[in-house]
Amino acid sequence: MTPLLMTRGLSRDFGGLRAVDGVDFTLNQGEIRALIGPNGAGKTTFVSLVCGRIAPSAGTIAFNGSDITRLPAHRRVRLGIAYTFQITSIFANLPVYDNVALPVQRTLEDGRGGGAVRAGVMEVLEKVGLADRAATPAGQLAYGHQRLLEMAIGLALKPRLLILDEPTQGLADGEIESFIRLVREIAREATVLIIEHNMKVVMELAGRVTVMEAGKILAEGTPAEIRENQAVQAAYLGTAHG
Known part of the structure; x- marks a missing residue:
């Protein structure tokens, strides 16, 4: 099956800083995928590259099998x-x-x-x-x-792909429960990629979790695998809030 979203060698430099560094990422149709990592890990820059808000310094982006690396943001919206x-x-x-x-x-x-x-x-x-x-x-x-x-x-x-960047920020506990139900409903019709610091939300919602650190993918796996991953614990989970 063709992945819905695939990046290869995706990078973005800001002056001397490489915010996203050679990321190979694959997302399949129908997934709820969480993207986590410490502040400054490159998560928002990565999804900004995917949606076309900023252009990559290197690498490629494919959506539903078509190269969209150079497409402007409004064309990507039309694609879903x-x-x-x-x-x-x-x-x-x-x-x-x-x-x-x-x-x-x-x-x-x-x-x-x-x-x-x-x-x-x-x-x-x-x-x-x-x-x-x-x-x-x-x-x-x-x-x-x-x-x-x-x-x-x-x-x-x-959308075919809905990217949510810190969606539970500012929500009360009761609203977070409603949000979790809403995302599950959305996922019947769309693929969801969610950047989230609230680990309860991540562990309840995501089928798989991708962890970024310093612009690179540090680990990928199920929520249980990520919870047990010692490199992830050292980089992020030990200091994560929520």
Whole structure:
């Protein structure tokens, strides 16, 4: 089976710093994969390369068997790659509804009217638990709810690959349980790659875990294998929070 996402020798330099260093990474259709590692390990730079926000210094990226290394970000979105940012990126002055309506309109076939847009928006807002806040200006939402809105915007694009960058940051414990259920539901239709520091979330959700350190992949395996890996413990898990 062709991997959904594959990188080979992927690298990115910033001046004299190599933030991502020769990463070979494979992600199969239908996975929930966690990407973990200490701050500065290169995780966000790696997924920024995958979604096209920054260009690689070396290496290749293939999505569903096609080389996308030089494709601009908006073309990757059309292919089915959606990325929610570590720092919330919403239209703060627009209502929650309008934030989601914009990407819904992009996925509808030409000629479908406002009823189809509304149905699509409300379906996504129901999924993330924000349907009752549809009329609220996005900037007035609590931070955790802004993160959920960002997930809704990603979902509205009907992605094949949904990349979540620190999605539980700012969520209360009860909201985290709801988030875990939501990701499991999303994974029925999309592949999920999640950068996460909350190890409870990682161990509950991920089928496999990739650990980065200093721009390289340090280890890969099941949550149980990663928990027992001494190199990972030394680099990260011994000092991880949550």
